[in-house]
Amino acid sequence: MARRVGIIGAAQTKYGRKPEMHLQDVAFEAVQKVLQKTGLKFTEDGSGIDATISCSQDHWDGWTISSKNVVNGGGGHLRPEEKVAEDGAYALYYAALCILGGHYDCILVVAHTKESQVDGRLIENSGLEPLYTRMLGLDFTSCAALQAKQYMHTYGISHEQCARVVIKNRGNAMHNPCAQAPEILTVDNVLGSPVLSEPIRLLDAKPTSDGACALIIGTEEKAKKWTDKPVWIEGLGCSYDRHYPGYRDLTDPLSLKEAARQAYGMAGISNPRGEIDLVELSEYYSFQELLWSEGLGLCEPGQGGRLIESGATQIGGEIPINPSGGLLSGIPVNVAGLNRAAEAAIQLKGEAGGRQVDGARTAVIHGAGGVCGQMHCVISVRREP
Amino acid sequence: MGERVGIIGMGQTEHRFIRPDINHEEMINDAVRLALEDADLTIKDIDTVIIDNMDLFEGHYLADGMVVDGAGMYMKPGLKMNTGGTSGGTAVATGWHHVASGIFETVLVIGWQKQDASPSIAALATAREPLYDRGIAAGAVGIFASMGLSYMQETGCREEHAALARVIMADNARRNPYAHLKLDLTVEDVLKSRVLVWPVRLLHMSPTSCGACAMILSNEKRARKAARPPVWIRDLETVHREVSVFRGGCVEPQPAISAIEVAASKLYKRNGITRPARDIDVWELYTPSSWALFPWMELFSICDKGEAWRLVEKEAIRIEGEIPIEPSGGVVSTNPIGASGVIRVAETALQLRGEAGERQVTKKAETGIATAWGAGSWIVMFYLSKHS
Amino acid sequence: MNEELLEIIIPLDLKYKWSAGPHLGAFLRGLKEEKIIANRCPVCARLQLPPTPACGRCHIGMGEDWVELSHQGSVISYSSVVDPMFDAGIGGMRPVPYTIAAIVLDGGPDVAFFHKLEENNPEKVKVGMRVEAVFRPPEERKALMEDIIHFRTIG
Numbered sequence A: 001m002a003r004r005v006g007i008i009g010a011a012q013t014k015y016g017r018k019p020e021m022h023l024q025d026v027a028f029e030a031v032q033k034v035l036q037k038t039g040l041k042f043t044e045d046g047s048g049i050d051a052t053i054s055c056s057q058d059h060w061d062g063w064t065i066s067s068k069n070v071v072n073g074g075g076g077h078l079r080p081e082e083k084v085a086e087d088g089a090y091a092l093y094y095a096a097l098c099i100l101g102g103h104y105d106c107i108l109v110v111a112h113t114k115e116s117q118v119d120g121r122l123i124e125n126s127g128l129e130p131l132y133t134r135m136l137g138l139d140f141t142s143c144a145a146l147q148a149k150q151y152m153h154t155y156g157i158s159h160e161q162c163a164r165v166v167i168k169n170r171g172n173a174m175h176n177p178c179a180q181a182p183e184i185l186t187v188d189n190v191l192g193s194p195v196l197s198e199p200i201r202l203l204d205a206k207p208t209s210d211g212a213c214a215l216i217i218g219t220e221e222k223a224k225k226w227t228d229k230p231v232w233i234e235g236l237g238c239s240y241d242r243h244y245p246g247y248r249d250l251t252d253p254l255s256l257k258e259a260a261r262q263a264y265g266m267a268g269i270s271n272p273r274g275e276i277d278l279v280e281l282s283e284y285y286s287f288q289e290l291l292w293s294e295g296l297g298l299c300e301p302g303q304g305g306r307l308i309e310s311g312a313t314q315i316g317g318e319i320p321i322n323p324s325g326g327l328l329s330g331i332p333v334n335v336a337g338l339n340r341a342a343e344a345a346i347q348l349k350g351e352a353g354g355r356q357v358d359g360a361r362t363a364v365i366h367g368a369g370g371v372c373g374q375m376h377c378v379i380s381v382r383r384e385p
Numbered sequence B: 001m002g003e004r005v006g007i008i009g010m011g012q013t014e015h016r017f018i019r020p021d022i023n024h025e026e027m028i029n030d031a032v033r034l035a036l037e038d039a040d041l042t043i044k045d046i047d048t049v050i051i052d053n054m055d056l057f058e059g060h061y062l063a064d065g066m067v068v069d070g071a072g073m074y075m076k077p078g079l080k081m082n083t084g085g086t087s088g089g090t091a092v093a094t095g096w097h098h099v100a101s102g103i104f105e106t107v108l109v110i111g112w113q114k115q116d117a118s119p120s121i122a123a124l125a126t127a128r129e130p131l132y133d134r135g136i137a138a139g140a141v142g143i144f145a146s147m148g149l150s151y152m153q154e155t156g157c158r159e160e161h162a163a164l165a166r167v168i169m170a171d172n173a174r175r176n177p178y179a180h181l182k183l184d185l186t187v188e189d190v191l192k193s194r195v196l197v198w199p200v201r202l203l204h205m206s207p208t209s210c211g212a213c214a215m216i217l218s219n220e221k222r223a224r225k226a227a228r229p230p231v232w233i234r235d236l237e238t239v240h241r242e243v244s245v246f247r248g249g250c251v252e253p254q255p256a257i258s259a260i261e262v263a264a265s266k267l268y269k270r271n272g273i274t275r276p277a278r279d280i281d282v283w284e285l286y287t288p289s290s291w292a293l294f295p296w297m298e299l300f301s302i303c304d305k306g307e308a309w310r311l312v313e314k315e316a317i318r319i320e321g322e323i324p325i326e327p328s329g330g331v332v333s334t335n336p337i338g339a340s341g342v343i344r345v346a347e348t349a350l351q352l353r354g355e356a357g358e359r360q361v362t363k364k365a366e367t368g369i370a371t372a373w374g375a376g377s378w379i380v381m382f383y384l385s386k387h388s
Numbered sequence C: 001m002n003e004e005l006l007e008i009i010i011p012l013d014l015k016y017k018w019s020a021g022p023h024l025g026a027f028l029r030g031l032k033e034e035k036i037i038a039n040r041c042p043v044c045a046r047l048q049l050p051p052t053p054a055c056g057r058c059h060i061g062m063g064e065d066w067v068e069l070s071h072q073g074s075v076i077s078y079s080s081v082v083d084p085m086f087d088a089g090i091g092g093m094r095p096v097p098y099t100i101a102a103i104v105l106d107g108g109p110d111v112a113f114f115h116k117l118e119e120n121n122p123e124k125v126k127v128g129m130r131v132e133a134v135f136r137p138p139e140e141r142k143a144l145m146e147d148i149i150h151f152r153t154i155g
Helices: A023-038 A088-101 A120-125 A140-155 A159-175 A187-191 A220-226 A254-267 A286-295 A304-309 A335-348 B024-039 B084-100 B120-125 B139-154 B159-174 B187-192 B220-224 B259-270 B290-299 B308-313 B337-353 C021-032
Strands: A005-012 A051-055 A081-084 A106-114 A195-197 A210-219 A231-240 A278-280 A362-369 A375-383 B006-012 B048-052 B078-081 B106-114 B195-197 B210-218 B231-239 B282-284 B367-374 B378-385 C036-040 C066-069 C072-081 C098-105 C113-117 C130-135 C148-153
Touching: A005 A023, A005 A088, A005 A220, A005 A335, A023 A106, A023 A210, A051 A088, A081 A088, A081 B078, A081 B084, A088 A106, A088 A210, A088 A231, A088 A335, A088 A362, A088 A375, A088 B078, A088 B084, A106 A335, A120 A140, A140 A159, A140 A195, A140 A286, A140 C072, A140 C098, A159 A187, A159 A286, A159 A304, A195 C072, A210 A220, A210 A335, A231 A254, A231 A335, A231 B078, A254 A286, A254 A362, A254 A375, A278 A335, A286 A304, A286 A362, A335 A362, A335 A375, B006 B024, B006 B220, B006 B337, B024 B106, B024 B210, B024 C021, B048 B084, B048 B337, B078 B084, B084 B106, B084 B210, B084 B231, B084 B337, B084 B367, B084 B378, B106 B337, B139 B195, B139 B290, B159 B187, B159 B290, B159 B308, B210 B337, B231 B259, B231 B337, B259 B290, B259 B378, B282 B337, B290 B308, B337 B367, B337 B378, C021 C036, C072 C113
Parallel strands: A051 A081, A051 A106, A278 A362, B048 B078, B048 B106, B282 B367, C113 C148
Antiparallel strands: A005 A210, A005 A231, A106 A210, A231 A375, A362 A375, B006 B210, B006 B231, B106 B210, B231 B378, B367 B378, C036 C066, C072 C098, C072 C130, C098 C113, C130 C148
16 A cells, blocks of 8 residues: 555443443444544544544444434534445445545544344344345354354364354453453353354354444554554455355355455565464354454464464464454444454554553454355554564 | 546436336346446456445345345455435445545446335334434425425525426436436426425425446546546535434424535535536536425525525526536436435536437536435535546 | 333334346246246356346356256255244244255255255254255245245155
């Protein structure tokens, strides 16, 4: 990239079920926190935030034009606001392109969702083509179960290896004050939890969660001015696979590989395992952390199980994955990808406390959407030495 | 600033109340093929795809994912945007930023809506706070009724003038092969049509259309080699505003400061446009109701406050007139919501190419303004020119 | 203040009418006639099930190469669904457990067909298992996915 885009600040709500809060309150809390942290304001003259890019979904909000819920609190009043109706990582991806295009110098990116206000499985069901897959009563969990089974069968991945993802991530969350479900778990806890859709058990899936996340990004000049620890966005990529899961080899995440290829190419990363210090990825189900690790080129196809067993993905390991606790510790859909970005930025700024990856300089952010990970977004970030 | 952005291809489907013959992916595919044909490109030449619709109208969550094959998005980067009525405008703006960033040479922008899937008014009702005014709001009609009412009170405008505006748009639509409603109307016909919320009558409101519009944007290098003469999107501005305060009954008060005024003043200032009526040759304004035309014309500074109805009375807004507005027939003739914003930009670009056929404006068209409007008061505004 | 939280349930009961269109429509009409119909890409010759207007991989229109697939095939993945799920087809909760499967039909190796299995005991389901579609009687078919009741185990 000819110009650089820097992450200036990030903030999030604590995640969890929030029956006490309106949608707008949830979004506003994250926005207020990031404004306080950075000291920036919405301005007209280039002395602050120029525009807002939000991320939410009409279906989850039960509200057509769901960004109406962030206009008041998110700086959209008589100002530019645009909504990306995809995962939050895409909102950051788009915001970075807007800065590169030169129309805006500083953008607030905000994502919100209250999963608890609706039966999410019905939303997911309406995310499937209506006359073919939707009528079968599938949701993203039952489709992911088919993906899990095929992946485990093809490569001999064990359920215990998947359970280790849950144990690692929920354990990492013990050090994350925003996490919804920090817990010390055992393999027996995971394998003994109720079955949702075999082989996926309750603890293999992310819990229902509410919350919001906000980031402020800017041009190189603005980022250097407004933070002494800018985190630079160096690689951007995203890609679509085909819709019907039956069309895809579910054990081969092609669109993830393509998104990673774009991002790594832009950032000049040729050996992801060696060059990346930590990864925040979107594991909606435990097995997906293993499969996505393969797609991100952190290990060979089918080696995701060995990767977790080796301990390499622990905090302190060779390539820590989800030191924040990941989605399995409870992050709402849509917010997920932006939360990954916030956590990566916190790590590279060295502000991650007990979950800090020592000396972390480069990180990869991953967002996913659709049934069985149909679309993926990959963003690579780096801090100055 | 970043790369210059040119429009090098566009295509739209026919627009109708119902398209039971086709599903949404097939409809999108039709528009994409026409745009590629127009640009003399294949889908392999496209670097990224931006798509928009309003999700709850068809009930598809992640609708972008469902149409990957038809939209040509397989293994390509892309985004789904949704900002309500402005969605089509937002999608074009998103494409613009993608090209401007220097990372993408060619961007395919697709707007679509298939309003035969459910009663749109039901989905539109969810635009309101569920625990407050969702049960009693009158949707978009109430907004335009409020506009019309106060406009008549403040100026000498009468119902006949709004009816004449509607007649002019219908006349334009009959010259546009893609328009949905091609009505042969008189002022009396409009005045006789059923009142929805006075003074808004049925014929004052846009139809619920099914349709798709695709557009190909490119950087300057690519645009200079394009099959058709490129039209440049010189500048753009997006302005939203807080959700208007509900005040009794079924009408909304007009906001004190309009998002349109804010957007227009910024865009004009940056581009040295001092007298819009003189500096801009053609306008596609996204007027969902003929009653919106008068406040729109004034907020975009096409004329002074209180004067818009006089320009309509003089029929200056006609295709042959001094200030041609909605030569396509406008949103009031054709409204596949998610596509409407894209269509405004495409129709303006067609005028600047000089390829608008029977609806080509008489005056020499070198500059144009295209807009998208939605969510009660939001605006996306584009300044187009034949010259880069 | 220690008040009860105000959480108000408001159903969002929208009815949708979706057009099947010529491609998916051909498949659904086929079900009514006890046929499973795919279309074939004129470039890469891959089968599309369900039929689509364009081949996403080749970015090309599909033409009229319709292919009828076998009713028999092999399970490549399956799951026993235990957590009850609302079923739009019956307007209520679907009884659990039921078994869903990805099935590669004979003659259609490019794509997997998703449907339910008759066999509800996960112990008895295996990857590679042979299955066959069981259709409803002709008078009960409605050109819907449920025109196939499920896939039964064979061989």
